[in-house]
Amino acid sequence: MIDIKRLAVNEENLEQIVDLYHTVWKNEDPLIKQRIQKHSTYQGFKGVIALHRTGEVTGFSYGYVSLPGQYYNQLLSKEFKPDEKQKWLEDCFELVELAVHPSYRKQGIGKLLVSKLLEDAHTKTAVLTTQINNVPARRLYESLGWRSLKEPFFPNNQNDPYVIYGKQL
Template identity: 30%
Template sequence: MDLVIGPLDLSAHVDEALAVQAAAFGLGPDEVAVRRQIVLRHMTYAGARALGATEQGRLVGFVYGMPNDRAHWWSTVVEPYLRARDNDAWLDDSFVITELHVHPAHQNRGLGRALITTITDAATQPRSILSAIDRDSPARGLYHSLGYQDLARQVLFPSAPKPYAVMGATLPLRRRSPAGR
């Protein structure tokens, strides 16, 4: 396997990345079109960075994020949920993982773990936050194994059909023990 993880010009490769996200998340063309505009806007924010995983030149996974800003839309939605649990300080001095997706044909190989640990290892903030669909899933299992804890659950985003959990972890993220735990 010729798998390479490295910096990704997400604006230039947005359609490839969204094809991976659509396959991983089951998105239709209308949702992809909306997300395309969001990704392009996010990449203009200060400190926004992306990594891609390519195999034989084809993008098979990506992650992007940025220093959190309370004025960003995501923060304004999650802040009341975090405040209700006295966790809203997590919105300050955190690196937010905006998206992390691996094509289904490449999942369960440690690629998501490698992408998220690599991007957060370069963060200057002392902690990381993210949101994930609030159900038991391989993604939530990965985040828990890396040290993310639930900061708020049943978070409702406008137009999202399912509730999300907001999770946070101190950096650097937890690594697997030598025994693989």
């Protein structure tokens, strides 16, 4: 049994989320905790977690209102023509992270997390990025009505190609 709840950014939840992040992305990003704490102060921040009946965090997702001056808003702004920028970024929720523990994938948890996260969003659009070769994520987003806005996208001239997805809310 999985329960989807609003994320309260507190020490206990953060430790579980950081552990899950490292498991999912197979890295030890030393700044993820600070980044989540910082993001939780952004306008329109909303996060959700998937909890197993044992209390284990099996997934999480979060985002916030995308505003000029924010890191990803600036990156995405450079990728869009003026009319696209106005359409997609002017009144936009930015889905920043989605992670589901490998043992709990293919059970609809990702869909539940994304749907709950966007529930009651007070923006016209939502955007996200994912790696071009992340086929499971791309299938998930496309099944939820997201569409590719630009690919390839190379954030900060990285070698790994990404795709920018958008969704009208």
